[in-house]
Ligand SMILES: Nc1ncnc2c1ncn2[C@@H]1O[C@H](COP(=O)(O)OP(=O)(O)O)[C@@H](O)[C@H]1O
């Protein structure tokens with residue numbers, strides 16, 4: 001799901017032409033993340049700390065508005081390379097931004113060798129200025145890795161590979177923080193579309209009035225404030241995958257547009273004159289019960305069936321046997337550079353509590369708690385208190401009668417052995433069993449004891 005290289009590149013395309021050379025960049029070892037909007041770029045920068053960013057814009061002022069310019073000016077530790085059409089080289093505001101914020105620029109279409117060489121230089125420059133990727137920021141290879149060894153996750157990995165190989169929509173369901181977005185990315189990166197953009201849209205966080213133009217784009221003058229043509233996120237994902245997160249929040253009046261897109265593979269920009277053919281695979285996710293939403297009339301049934309051709313269900317963390325510990329240790333290593341020096345790992349009590357905790361926020365919560373504990377911990381090992389887990393939120397331990405008996409038996413034997421200095425004859429007399437029986441029990445419970453009288457015990 002990721003390359004060995006840790007050379008990350010943000011491809012920010014605010015123009016209304018498709019991105020170029022993404023495949024070649026990937027072949028050259030770049031981990032390329034594409035986006036068409038400022039929020040998406042900010043997320044990618046947060047998550048991957050790219051050393052190099054390519055910005056493609058056109059001569060229109062809208063593709064270089066204030067938020068975009070802010071991105072170029074204020075993001076730290078990124079070398080920017082611009083891609084622009086020849087005809088905008090003469091424009092003053094473009095010259096100014098490019099000369100002040102950019103490492104270099106190429107005109108479209110770029111000569112492949114030259115652009116790759118520039119990206120290499122930009123990377124070298126970034127390393128020189130801010131140090132190697134591995135020292136300092138969070139960037140690490142394996143950023144997108146899905147970790148898990150539980151039977152539920154092994155099952156999921158198998159299904160993930162199966163759905164990746166076909167082109168049908170996938171509906172990913174599961175509680176918040178279970179890794180739905182990560183799964184969507186994994187599908188994309190294992191699909192034939194891996195070299196094309198992966199565009200994520202959170203349908204719940206877009207303002208209602210804007211969602212249509214965000215998804216489908218708009219033409220210049222389509223509404224007040226639409227001073228430029230804007231390509232929507234579906235179009236920005238052309239050739240690749242669009243991930244519609246929190247699809248249950250998509251307003252009902254837009255559901256019909258999405259349905260049309262799924263059926264006909266065409267979109268229409270707001271204020272646009274006609275249908276545009278777009279080849280994009282749709283992945284959708286939700287943490288709500290869509291079937292209930294359909295029953296309530298909040299979600300179109302036809303759209304539900306269209307989206308739910310293939311289904312992946314992300315298991316809740318509390319149900320994944322063994323994964324809590326595996327993930328906790330994985331994130332401990334991942335954030336090792338942030339921890340206090342003395343902290344070496346988790347105490348048995350902390351691990352025990354984590355295993356019993358119900359993790360309502362799933363993996364996202366686990367990451368936050370582990371990360372915080374690593375900073376707060378004052379001892380060598382992280383304690384339950386460092387994790388801030390309330391014992392009341394833990395599953396009550398279910399203990400079988402057999403286990404209870406075993407624990408009591410073990411305790412009694414341990415006491416008798418200790419009291420009698422590991423003398424089997426004395427201890428067995430006190431416990432009222434034969435020496436042979438006592439010896440067997442010691443083996444059964446794997447009790448440590450000094451085998452002084454062992455030879456005559458058997
Ligand atoms: N199996 C996993 N292995 C490693 N990291 C994971 C795993 N599942 C989730 N994460 C991480 O947990 C966080 C929440 O995952 P996300 O995909 O955003 O969840 P959701 O979309 O279901 O709310 C992200 O930082 C993601 O990288």
Ligand SMILES: [Mg+2]
Pocket residue numbers: 177180181245
């Ligand atoms: Mg999510």
